[in-house]
Amino acid sequence: MLTVNRSIRIGILAAALASPLAAPGASAATFKFASPVDAYTLDPHAVSNTLVFAILGNIYEPLVRRGGDLQLEPALATKWTLVDNSTWRFELRKGVKFQDGGDFTADDVVFSFERAKAGGIKSNLSTLESVKKVDDYTIDIKTRGVDPIVPMEITNWFIMSKAWSEKNGAVQPGSPDNKVETFANRNAMGTGPFKLAGRDPGVKIEFEKNPAWWDKPVGNIDKATFFVIPNPSARVSALVSGEVDMIDTLPPQDTQRIEQTKGLKVLAGPDLRVAFLLADVNRDELLYSDVKGKNPFKDKRVREAMQLAIDLDAIKTKVMRNYSKPLGLAIAPEVNGFDPELGKPVQPDVAKAKALLTEAGYPNGFSVTFDCTNDRFMNDEATCIAISGSLGRIGIKAEPRAQTTSKWAQQINPPGYNTSLTMVGYSPFTYDAHIFLTSLLHSRDAAGRGVFNIGGYSNPKVDELIAQIQSDTNPDSRRQKIREALKIAKDDVALIPIHQLNILWAAKDTVNVVQPADLAYPLRLFSVKQ
Amino acid sequence: MFRYASARIAQTVVVLLAIAFIGFLLVSNLGDPLASLLPPDATPQDRAALIATLHLDQPVAMRFLTFLKGLLVGDFGISYRSHEPVAALIWERLPATVELAFASLAITLLVGVPLGVYCGIRPRSALAKAVMFVSIAGVTLPTFVVGILLIAVFSVKLGLLPSFGRGQTVDLGFWKTGLLTASGWRALVLPAITLSLFQVTFVIRMIRTQLMEVGHSEFIRFARARGVEARRIWFVHALKNTLLPVITVLALQFGNIIAFSVVTENVFAWPGLGSLFLQSIQTADMPVISVYLIIIGAIFMMLNLLVELSYPLIDQRVLRERA
Numbered sequence: 001m002l003t004v005n006r007s008i009r010i011g012i013l014a015a016a017l018a019s020p021l022a023a024p025g026a027s028a029a030t031f032k033f034a035s036p037v038d039a040y041t042l043d044p045h046a047v048s049n050t051l052v053f054a055i056l057g058n059i060y061e062p063l064v065r066r067g068g069d070l071q072l073e074p075a076l077a078t079k080w081t082l083v084d085n086s087t088w089r090f091e092l093r094k095g096v097k098f099q100d101g102g103d104f105t106a107d108d109v110v111f112s113f114e115r116a117k118a119g120g121i122k123s124n125l126s127t128l129e130s131v132k133k134v135d136d137y138t139i140d141i142k143t144r145g146v147d148p149i150v151p152m153e154i155t156n157w158f159i160m161s162k163a164w165s166e167k168n169g170a171v172q173p174g175s176p177d178n179k180v181e182t183f184a185n186r187n188a189m190g191t192g193p194f195k196l197a198g199r200d201p202g203v204k205i206e207f208e209k210n211p212a213w214w215d216k217p218v219g220n221i222d223k224a225t226f227f228v229i230p231n232p233s234a235r236v237s238a239l240v241s242g243e244v245d246m247i248d249t250l251p252p253q254d255t256q257r258i259e260q261t262k263g264l265k266v267l268a269g270p271d272l273r274v275a276f277l278l279a280d281v282n283r284d285e286l287l288y289s290d291v292k293g294k295n296p297f298k299d300k301r302v303r304e305a306m307q308l309a310i311d312l313d314a315i316k317t318k319v320m321r322n323y324s325k326p327l328g329l330a331i332a333p334e335v336n337g338f339d340p341e342l343g344k345p346v347q348p349d350v351a352k353a354k355a356l357l358t359e360a361g362y363p364n365g366f367s368v369t370f371d372c373t374n375d376r377f378m379n380d381e382a383t384c385i386a387i388s389g390s391l392g393r394i395g396i397k398a399e400p401r402a403q404t405t406s407k408w409a410q411q412i413n414p415p416g417y418n419t420s421l422t423m424v425g426y427s428p429f430t431y432d433a434h435i436f437l438t439s440l441l442h443s444r445d446a447a448g449r450g451v452f453n454i455g456g457y458s459n460p461k462v463d464e465l466i467a468q469i470q471s472d473t474n475p476d477s478r479r480q481k482i483r484e485a486l487k488i489a490k491d492d493v494a495l496i497p498i499h500q501l502n503i504l505w506a507a508k509d510t511v512n513v514v515q516p517a518d519l520a521y522p523l524r525l526f527s528v529k530q
Numbered sequence: 531m532f533r534y535a536s537a538r539i540a541q542t543v544v545v546l547l548a549i550a551f552i553g554f555l556l557v558s559n560l561g562d563p564l565a566s567l568l569p570p571d572a573t574p575q576d577r578a579a580l581i582a583t584l585h586l587d588q589p590v591a592m593r594f595l596t597f598l599k600g601l602l603v604g605d606f607g608i609s610y611r612s613h614e615p616v617a618a619l620i621w622e623r624l625p626a627t628v629e630l631a632f633a634s635l636a637i638t639l640l641v642g643v644p645l646g647v648y649c650g651i652r653p654r655s656a657l658a659k660a661v662m663f664v665s666i667a668g669v670t671l672p673t674f675v676v677g678i679l680l681i682a683v684f685s686v687k688l689g690l691l692p693s694f695g696r697g698q699t700v701d702l703g704f705w706k707t708g709l710l711t712a713s714g715w716r717a718l719v720l721p722a723i724t725l726s727l728f729q730v731t732f733v734i735r736m737i738r739t740q741l742m743e744v745g746h747s748e749f750i751r752f753a754r755a756r757g758v759e760a761r762r763i764w765f766v767h768a769l770k771n772t773l774l775p776v777i778t779v780l781a782l783q784f785g786n787i788i789a790f791s792v793v794t795e796n797v798f799a800w801p802g803l804g805s806l807f808l809q810s811i812q813t814a815d816m817p818v819i820s821v822y823l824i825i826i827g828a829i830f831m832m833l834n835l836l837v838e839l840s841y842p843l844i845d846q847r848v849l850r851e852r853a
Contacts, residue, residue, distance in 0.1 A: 034694075037809070037812075038809070040611050040613070041612055041613050041614075042611050043613070094764055122576070123576055173696075174613040180579075183615075185612070185613055185614060186614075190847065200624070200699075200801065201612060201614070202623070202801055202803040202809060203695065204695075205695070219725075225800070227694070227695065228799065229694050229695075229799040230796055230799060230805065230808060230809065231796050231797050233678055233681075233797075233800065234678075234693060234694050234797055234799055235694075235696075236794075237678075237681045237682070237685055237686050237693040238685075238693050238799075240686045241681075241685040241686045241689055241692075241693050242689065243685070243692060243693060268626060293557050309627065369731065375812065387647065402709060404812070406812070406814035409564070409816075410564075413564070414577065415574060415577075432560060448574060449573065451574060476575070
């Protein structure tokens with residue numbers, strides 16, 4: 001009797017446990033997705049971070065936004081024109097309401113500019129001098145010198161409500177030394193397509209459709225929940241068991257399993273980030289090498305030999321499981337200024353590489369420490385090991401030293417630049433080549449140009465072209481100059497491009513999403529089949 | 531008694547200070563928090579300004595003193611990662627870890643003690659042999675493997691239980707609990723089993739060995755010779771003598787459960803202290819890591835102190851030895 005009773009009870013329990021998972025959303029389209037990390041903060045001006053922008057881009061809006069293909073679209077501004085060499089005029093959208101019912105006007109834009117300038121995103125707006133209100137729906141942006149790409153630079157500068165910020169004591173942006181927590185860290189209220197419905201830091205963020213949004217959403221999402229699941233296999237399990245509809249950062253080794261599972265699909269798309277190698281071409285003697293008294297990387301032939309030794313296709317197929325795109329430039333094809341001709345990957349030629357190395361005086365090669373990250377992007381450590389193997393073919397023993405990003409950054413970042421050879425990943429926040437040229441290929445100077453030029457490359461011709469690009473308002477001649485600068489740097493082998501990374505998501509077949517290359521989650525463009 | 535207690539407490543304070551210092555030193559060598567706080571192309575000026583505001587330019591000893599001063603007045607600092615007060619972050623995550631720890635402690639007691647007693651009394655029975663065989667798996671399998679196996683079976687294959695998170699929580703104002711909702715309980719099952727598996731097998735094995743040892747001791751043999759009922763011998767005389775060391779060890783194991791939960795929490799995306807700790811390590815969020823290490827150290831020390839202070843109640847001889 002007892003056994004029967006118990007088994008019935010277990011049966012009922014099992015049914016009760018199973019039902020909530022089985023029941024699909026009845027009317028409202030809900031969308032649940034998971035990512036390995038949480039947004040650090042909900043404050044749009046506190047930190048320049050792609051994930052923070054990806055989350056907040058659903059709640060807040062910029063003046064100019066990007067579509068799924070990263071093309072510029074009018075958002076809170078309807079029109080923008082260059083008035084004179086240092087002034088951009090933006091006409092603001094009328095009739096836009098904040099989610100608390102307040103009206104959106106030029107005052108909010110001016111306020112958001114002052115606030116952003118005091119926060120961690122200020123370096124993204126460094127060329128903007130001031131924002132002036134002309135009337136309630138017109139503003140002028142003054143730039144420091146000529147800046148032809150202002151609309152591109154402000155797509156992650158989100159507009160906050162002045163009244164809401166003042167009412168809630170959130171006038172100051174969050175900063176690491178804040179002794180008082182700012183309200184905007186945990187709360188968000190913008191003009192965007194979704195409202196913040198719940199926030200549990202490190203656990204989840206809930207979104208709810210904003211019915212009063214000025215634009216029509218393309219998708220059909222009414223409610224969305226963003227979960228943080230750090231462990232990759234737990235993330236995959238959550239998708240396979242149906243608890244979430246989509247996961248970000250699918251481990252490449254699980255792609256086959258997802259493809260073979262009925263009802264699930266792998267979504268791979270280009271990522272703006274490109275991985276490339278930087279060698280120390282500045283010091284007279286390398287910090288971490290057995291070559292003493294001279295620096296082999298100063299010799300262009302050595303750098304060229306390294307480039308010719310690396311088999312990019314093998315890395316793509318063997319290491320990246322085809323989820324990468326070998327490149328001949330260190331900027332992605334989606335970046336303004338990319339040149340398809342220069343962007344073709346260099347074909348490996350080991351014999352020629354060996355000859356070049358011998359010619360440079362290193363017939364037996366040399367050894368050097370190769371600094372890598374092991375948690376930054378897909379298979380970064382494995383890529384380093386493969387590159388090291390490639391270089392070994394011509395006698396260069398590149399010993400990989402793989403570390404976590406925080407350790408690695410501490411070592412290689414300015415002002416130390418303590419590396420002899422390193423692999424880095426970079427994407428320009430303006431989606432334009434100029435910032436890449438300025439921070440990576442310009443000679444390091446006191447004004448902060450070349451700050452991320454880890455190897456210390458310097459070519460006056462490139463520097464001059466960068467200065468010209470800065471002030472060229474004609475798109476065609478500007479692109480021509482970018483091409484020229486990229487070509488000089490490529491001929492100099494200033495850096496060794498490896499590949500463009502892929503964004504790797506997995507989702508249910510019923511889900512229709514777009515994958516912008518800047519890692520955003522534009523929920524307004526997502527839909528779920530009922 | 532007073533002298534004994536104050537000596538123990540003084541020792542605890544010294545060890546806590548040492549833990550705080552070691553934690554602080556480890557953490558100050560962990561990496562560059564600027565990497566996660568600043569965009570890669572930040573200007574040197576931005577960098578210098580942030581270094582100054584975080585006091586990273588001061589010598590380690592000065593930073594430790596500032597940190598310690600803060601601890602004493604309850605100011606644990608601000609997280610580099612989320613810009614929120616560390617105390618609030620930790621307090622917010624504590625309920626998840628504590629509930630998970632108590633759930634697995636409950637499983638340990640409810641499953642481990644009866645099975646241990648059974649295996650101790652009937653070591654040669656088939657069931658006891660089976661339990662001992664299975665318990666090898668519990669001792670040897672790493673926690674993350676157990677967790678992933680459970681997820682594969684109960685979430686992915688059978689779809690019975692959630693594979694991640696804590697379900698719906700109810701905020702009681704000072705404590706966010708998952709124990710008041712059905713989804714909270716369902717979410718608790720797999721992580722609690724995962725976390726308790728090692729403890730369960732540990733307790734089974736310990737009680738079994740203890741009981742078998744006590745079973746051979748003279749007073750048990752004497753009781754048997756006097757014709758005392760077997761049930762009474764085991765459950766009154768033998769078990770009483772076995773449970774004292776078991777309770778002592780269990781108290782310390784509770785500290786272990788909290789510390790070990792890092793792995794379990796990671797596998798199940800359980801939003802507790804362990805997850806917070808891992809997330810903080812990834813971003814070199816020094817203030818959170820130091821405070822976490824100190825809190826875990828403090829929990830261990832407190833449990834240890836309680837155990838030590840309870841010794842004189844159990845056995846007056848410890849006091850005499852010191853006097």
